[in-house]
Every structure is written in structure tokens, then in C-alpha cells.
Amino acid sequence: MGGHLTEMLRIIEALELPEKPLYITYNGNAENVLKEAYFIGNMGKIRNIPWGLIKILVILLKERPKVVISTGAENGMFAIFISKVFLRSKTIYIECSAQVNNPSISGRVCYYFSDLFFVQWRPLLNCYGKRAKYGGNLIFGNL
16 A cells, blocks of 8 residues: 555544545555545556546546545546536645655646645645645654
């Protein structure tokens, strides 16, 4: 299980949601942790993006989430974009904890499509505009 999903699981645990969350994540070892999730292929390669976008669009149109939270990577970036543009969902993006001094590509894109945008390291606030907020670190706590 990767870092993005680990961070998301910590967020969901802390939120104590009244409803069961919907997960869209990569195929891989996450199937052992998330029994009821949508699994799609890694879209890190350009040739995988069109099919991945279609899958995410179909999932989101079927589920119609009111709020979409992402901790990054391609799947999350595309889910934020599609949710905001096509469904008018509320969107929350949390920059990955691996990004300490430099913004990620998905963070740079999601900054413009997120209703709430958080960074996990204070130095990263200087890389984004005024809408970015420091939320503490999900893995290490507030350092």
C-alpha cells in the first residue's frame, strides 16, 4: 500500500464519517485493505490516461459524490478535476507529505479546482497562493 492511500486512510479515520467512503485507487496490494473500492490502472504513462479518465468519469457519474478528497497522484488529480467540472462536487486536495519544498504536478493542477487546498509542510505554503492552508503532517504530526 502506497503513501497516498495511507494518508487518505488516516484522514478518513479521523473524520468519523456518517457514511462509508468511496475509494478509487490503483490496482495493486490495496485490494487486501480495501475490499469495496474501485481499482483502476496506474495512469502515470500517457497511453493509460484516456482509459483511466473514462473509468473515473463512469465511476463518478454512477456514484455522484458530494465531496471528493484526494491526496494526490494521477487518479486523484483527475477525480478532483472531473468532480468539480462535471458534478460540481466540493473538492478537497491534500498535498502529499513527500512534497516538502516543491509542489507536485497534481498539486499544481488541483490548486485551481479545489475548494479547500492543504499542504503538510509549512515551506510549501510559499509555493502556492493564499488559498493554500497548512494542515499539519498526516504521518509525522505537526513538526
